Amino acid sequence: MGLLDSLRSVLGISAESDATSRADPDDLFGMSTAYLTMEADLRFDSADEAALCFSSVDSTDFEDTVDAVEAILSAGSEETGTEFKRHTDGHGYNWVVLVDDDPEDLVTSIHFAADEFIERGYGSRLLAALFGFRKADDRVYWIYSFRRGAYYPFAPQGTSKRNQQLEFKLESVLDGELEIEDDEGYWYPLWPSTPNGHPWE
Amino acid sequence: MEWKPDWGLRGRMAFTMFLLFALYIVFAGVLVAYFQSLTIMVLFMGVFLFAQFFFSDKIALYSMGARVVDEDDGPQAQKLHAMIGRLSQQADLPKPKVAISDSSMPNAFATGRSQKNSAVCVTTGLLRTLDDDELEGVLAHELAHVKNRDVMVMTIASFLSSIAFLIVRWGWLFGGDDNRQNMPVIVAIIASLLVWIISYLLIRALSRYREYSADRGAAIITGRPSALASALLKISGRMENVPKRDMRETSEMNAFFIIPIKSDFIGKLFSTHPSTEKRVERLRDMEREMETF
Numbered sequence A: 001m002g003l004l005d006s007l008r009s010v011l012g013i014s015a016e017s018d019a020t021s022r023a024d025p026d027d028l029f030g031m032s033t034a035y036l037t038m039e040a041d042l043r044f045d046s047a048d049e050a051a052l053c054f055s056s057v058d059s060t061d062f063e064d065t066v067d068a069v070e071a072i073l074s075a076g077s078e079e080t081g082t083e084f085k086r087h088t089d090g091h092g093y094n095w096v097v098l099v100d101d102d103p104e105d106l107v108t109s110i111h112f113a114a115d116e117f118i119e120r121g122y123g124s125r126l127l128a129a130l131f132g133f134r135k136a137d138d139r140v141y142w143i144y145s146f147r148r149g150a151y152y153p154f155a156p157q158g159t160s161k162r163n164q165q166l167e168f169k170l171e172s173v174l175d176g177e178l179e180i181e182d183d184e185g186y187w188y189p190l191w192p193s194t195p196n197g198h199p200w201e
Numbered sequence B: 001m002e003w004k005p006d007w008g009l010r011g012r013m014a015f016t017m018f019l020l021f022a023l024y025i026v027f028a029g030v031l032v033a034y035f036q037s038l039t040i041m042v043l044f045m046g047v048f049l050f051a052q053f054f055f056s057d058k059i060a061l062y063s064m065g066a067r068v069v070d071e072d073d074g075p076q077a078q079k080l081h082a083m084i085g086r087l088s089q090q091a092d093l094p095k096p097k098v099a100i101s102d103s104s105m106p107n108a109f110a111t112g113r114s115q116k117n118s119a120v121c122v123t124t125g126l127l128r129t130l131d132d133d134e135l136e137g138v139l140a141h142e143l144a145h146v147k148n149r150d151v152m153v154m155t156i157a158s159f160l161s162s163i164a165f166l167i168v169r170w171g172w173l174f175g176g177d178d179n180r181q182n183m184p185v186i187v188a189i190i191a192s193l194l195v196w197i198i199s200y201l202l203i204r205a206l207s208r209y210r211e212y213s214a215d216r217g218a219a220i221i222t223g224r225p226s227a228l229a230s231a232l233l234k235i236s237g238r239m240e241n242v243p244k245r246d247m248r249e250t251s252e253m254n255a256f257f258i259i260p261i262k263s264d265f266i267g268k269l270f271s272t273h274p275s276t277e278k279r280v281e282r283l284r285d286m287e288r289e290m291e292t293f
Helices: A003-010 A014-019 A026-042 A060-080 A103-119 A164-174 B007-034 B038-063 B075-091 B124-129 B132-147 B150-174 B179-222 B225-235 B247-256 B265-270 B276-292
Strands: A045-054 A083-088 A094-099 A126-135 A138-145 A150-154 B066-068 B097-101 B108-111 B119-123
Touching: A003 A014, A003 B150, A014 B075, A014 B132, A014 B179, A026 A045, A026 A103, A026 A126, A026 A138, A026 A150, A026 A164, A045 A103, A060 A083, A060 A094, A060 A103, A094 A103, A103 A126, A126 B075, A138 A164, A150 A164, B007 B150, B007 B179, B038 B066, B038 B108, B038 B119, B038 B150, B075 B097, B075 B132, B075 B179, B097 B124, B108 B132, B108 B150, B119 B124, B119 B132, B124 B132, B124 B225, B132 B150, B132 B179, B132 B225, B150 B179, B179 B225, B179 B265, B179 B276, B225 B276
Parallel strands: B097 B119
Antiparallel strands: A045 A094, A045 A126, A083 A094, A126 A138, A138 A150, B066 B097, B108 B119
């Protein structure tokens, strides 16, 4: 914690300034090669789905932004064949869900969508990008936190337990290839609402 | 989106802290000059502060009869965990512990000396009273307290005030039999009394400013100032006062309505929280700012 951070918390404005801090999408692209490692070293296939989770702002301008993101994604889908749908989950958070069997296209589309939010000044509302993987019965996710600019693994079992052993395995194998969040206090779960569902379903 | 910073609030907070700090420096000077047997008391207070600082989370949770819940402790616990997890993510905080207290009073609080070992506690009454958006606003308010390190700031701010209080209360024990020796003790007691009274008022002002700050933080974390505003109105029971009957039906009763008694200046000076009206008013300003920026 730097001097400036201390000053901010003493003045009671950390919460404000951190909640509006810029999104950091720089390391998002690490996922395009991570897909290969996941398959070659760990035998995890792409779930062919990825999703962007964002919290809304109660304003008309924000609604316009979401419309613009949709427009960009539907323009993109004509080129790459990436399907997308919008969705609001049980907690009131918004998702853009992308479906494509080419992982490269998933990463690109997530990046396009995130970029539009950031350019319109809503980067701070981006919570996470999720990339899904599967192997037999196991489902795991690499979650990219835009606040932290880093990835962390998430292996839900059912709707409220996580397979930490598997998460640490993913972390150790992909470390170096992905920018990984080293403070586990920030490995926030995003629970699926049904035992075999994706967090965004 | 960018929010307009509230410089007035920041300025008032900085000024209050400055006054408090200046007061304490003068106080320390007076004590050193007049009071010789201070060491034991300061040591005692040091232990007290240490304990308060390091066990504050457990003490607060224990005194509220709160139990820390896991993700799989039923649907309410799961909902709270999910909400707090996402809000902490938005606030860039490690996820705090989640606790529920069985009380019908709608209330919530946050504890913990640092961001790493904090806990957010809500009462069952709060869970019953608020809908999800409003609950989220209240949780974000508590997370903003954690983020702003309010427990630490207020503990440190109150430290010397507690010492002053102790001297006022027990200082006479240090007086000797000799009248000449008694003089410094009496001066110290009088000085302590003054310090205690002034710091008490300043700390209360500081506490009110930090509530405003946490409200702003919460509005920015959730992106929805109106949700917190309506939660505040609900908690303070004002929502119940909004008439639900058609005005035409009740118009003949108008003459009998009582104007709520406004709390006077002295009452405001002693309160730790700003009035709900003022908090809601500021949240409305933020809502307006968001829609028209």
